[in-house]
Amino acid sequence: MIDFWFSIGSTYTYLSVMRLAEIQAETSIEFRWRPFNVRSIMIEMDNVPFAKKPVKAAYMWRDIERRAAMHRMVPKLPAPYPLAELDRANRVAIIAAREGWCEAYARESYRRWFEMGEPAGSEPNISASIEKAGQKPEPVLRQADSDAAKADLAAATEQAKALGIFGSPNFVVDGELFWGDDRLDDAIRWDRQIESSPPD
């Protein structure tokens, strides 16, 4: 089992969100979807990767474009960035993870954001993504805007910090942190080492 710690709002997370179902089918590894708020961690750590860094941002979009093509994805880039409603997108994700429809919701959020140009977390993306996951938007959004949902996202973010997380996406295997879509293979290798090593 691998914990997939992610924030809707991160650009490279698109690559992982869109291909995790296929990876899970190929490897039989179970991924647990763990949303958190990467933006609040980045601000706290003074580690905001692309805002005010135009050269790095231009590279990031080109790199995602090339890597998406490798995985036969078809984003329209650059996608609208940064997200105005990152918090709300991830508060819905927390509810979705608890209720078992997080992957469907996150995939649709990213598909609409990266492939149709609709910012995740805002309308019409957010309601359409909740609906695509088989839920009614209105009660979910009411719950997502509650103080309880805000506290849940803050608590998940504290948990992420305690694991040493500072970006998104991440793969955590038995306490070992792998950061970045490009470390998914390393995380899978780590998971297999653990599974194949004899118990103490």
Added chain:
Amino acid sequence: MIDFWFSIGSTYTYLSVMRLAEIQAETSIEFRWRPFNVRSIMIEMDNVPFAKKPVKAAYMWRDIERRAAMHRMVPKLPAPYPLAELDRANRVAIIAAREGWCEAYARESYRRWFEMGEPAGSEPNISASIEKAGQKPEPVLRQADSDAAKADLAAATEQAKALGIFGSPNFVVDGELFWGDDRLDDAIRWDRQIESSPPD
């Protein structure tokens, strides 16, 4: 042919410097060693990756340790960081690149820095690394400390910036930039696409 733009002083560059000879032998791709000063670009772009970012720095050392093990390298980590004499290390590298002994010099600089704990660019590392590459340290260092060598490093750094470079290591294939040791495979794939596509 792939241009390998790098700075001695970058941590992840260790992984590339130590394995490029093997990759070149396996793939028959020629790598051109292009030293530049990544620190001055990072300061200019306000993109200093690890200083004042202890969580990210801790992750970086662990990630390098795991990836080095994958490639059967044996660093003693964390290595002394940052380097006091980054500029001098790269001024020697520029001379070495011109004269054809850059790879031998850079490998020994990193081996001593990452595997023996001797900072690159400072004594005893710098003289020992020049000697290992078959050169006499004293005249090389005299030349490296000249205004001409300083101007050469600054010019190379401007060239790197013009290519969109903001970190190290990089692989540039026909104007296409790949940043990071973990993009070496992507760069090789790109190079092969170019080689195998018919001329216009």
